[in-house]
Amino acid sequence: MEAQNPQQGQIIEISVDVPDGERPIGGSRVCGEAPCGFSDAGTGSTSARERAASMRKLLTVVVLCVIFMGVEVAGGIKANSLAILTDAAHLLSDVAAFAISLFSLWAAGWEATPRQSYGFFRIEILGALVSIQLIWLLTGIIVYEAIVRLINDSGEVEGFLMFLVAAFGLLVNIIMALLLGHDHVLATTINMLRSILEVLMESTPREIDATQLEKGLLDMEEVVAIHELHIWAITVGKVLLACHVKVTPEANADMVLNNVINYIKREYNISHVTIQIER
Known part of the structure; x- marks a missing residue:
């Protein structure tokens, strides 16, 4: 989980190819100053x-x-x-x-x-x-x-x-x-x-209903709006998602992030997710 400049928003990137905790940073290839999300996608x-x-x-x-x-x-x-x-x-x-x-x-x-x-x-x-x-x-x-x-x-x-x-x-x-x-x-x-x-063409995969996914996110507590929702695949079966989630001023950002990630993983099994929290 990576937080960047809380005043501008919070960004989280999570890969769910394997269970949490089984992918140490030391075993990843580093791109610049951060580990590449796909560096060890096939090394398990x-x-x-x-x-x-x-x-x-x-x-x-x-x-x-x-x-x-x-x-x-x-x-x-x-x-x-x-x-x-x-x-x-x-x-x-x-x-x-x-x-x-x-x-x-x-x-x-x-x-x-x-x-x-x-x-x-x-x-x-x-x-x-x-x-x-x-x-x-x-x-x-x-x-x-x-x-x-x-x-x-x-x-x-x-x-x-x-x-x-x-x-x-x-x-x-x-x-x-x-x-x-x-x-x-x-x-x-x-x-x-x-x-x-x-x-x-980086179209939304046919098996994923982007409208329904957005509706599910909007139904969450403290979520006000969803912006810049993008769902695409780099190859068949390797789906990625990125979006901005606007929350209420008093919302607990970490809790919202966890809820959003868990929902996307549970309902759509998307392998790589990037979420930015906005207030």
Whole structure:
């Protein structure tokens, strides 16, 4: 908790990524004269283990994708099958996406710096945007090739070879689905793109009703008004909030701060909160 110039107001910044008292200042990276709020966001032993497990899964999937992509490219050319080559192109986009995710998980463990005070979490969002653009580019190329084949009537394929490659592909995809879970399979590029743009535009996350949150704060005793309420995310699941809380002249500032923080943490589970008390 940091108080600055009581005559101008009181500022508090609290991170609720871990329970209070478990994050000593000595273990944080210092930005200027104050510890960076996101300097050790990924250095906890539990987070490190989860990140390492995810990286192992992604690395396994990348290897599987690269091997099968080579099989599909060779089989697709041999069988003259645009369908198999299409799946190979899709696998290329998957490899890019998984590789970016792998790098993002690695980068998430980097400490925040005075220049990158929020850390490197947004690399994941930028990587996902690049991955989606790659998917659309490959889709355009495949559609063009399909139109050319229809016009030139050159679509004869070797059915048996195509069947063998496709059957092998089904097996590989089942393995990847088991490794990654269904969320990766169900996500669509349109929904992903919408989420990416919302993060980059620093929109209020969809799961949080800013109007209801403000109303809840205004219902508290000794709270007169809420100003400069901002809720945004640096990446999916890493939500931040900042606002000014105007209180009555006789209000106990520390009590109001604690009530506001507890309400936001309890009702909305927001990970990083900055509150300024005004009179």
